[in-house]
Amino acid sequence: MTAEAWWRELVYSTYTLSGVEPKELDKNYDQLFTSVYNRFNAGDAYTIFPDVLPTLEELKNQGFRMGVISNADERLATIIDNLELGKYFDFVLASADVGVVKPNKAIYDKALKAAGREVKPQEALHVGDDVET
Incomplete structure (x- = not known):
């Protein structure tokens, strides 16, 4: 489907x-x-919390490589761009594009690879809204 x-x-x-x-x-x-x-493909359908932009800006300025991993459909990258957040992320991985959903290890492995350099799992941090994923 x-x-x-x-x-x-x-x-x-x-x-x-x-x-x-x-x-x-x-x-x-x-x-x-x-x-x-x-x-729900448009940026103005969503609200960005006030602390998000300063936090992303600071993390980017400190040299952190950041990405988005989501159990979302193929519109995710477009939505992030429409929210004008794309400049903060080095990669965007939607489960629909990867073929597996969190918490499948393969999507996290792909994220480590997409980070663009040798990032070890113990060096990565995942921030999410669901303990299981």
Whole structure:
């Protein structure tokens, strides 16, 4: 299943589980889905916390190599660029592009390689929002 097909099903289920009748939803669903899907590709659909930019700037100035690893679809790099955050990262790895999801070791190995120099696992730091991944 493509990422777009997965999102299409998720959005449809969200509406129907919220009480929208399928016969009403189906009339304009393609247009509605396209609007929602594209909306979350735009930078202004997200909020950057006030401490993020100064933190990234300081880490970059100190010479840290930084990347993004996410269990996200192939739009991740575009979203990061639309948020004007791309300049802070040396690489962006979306699980959809890599073919495995966190916590699979392969995505972390790929990140170490993408860092562009010999970075040992014990020298790397992963900051995330989920202890399992």
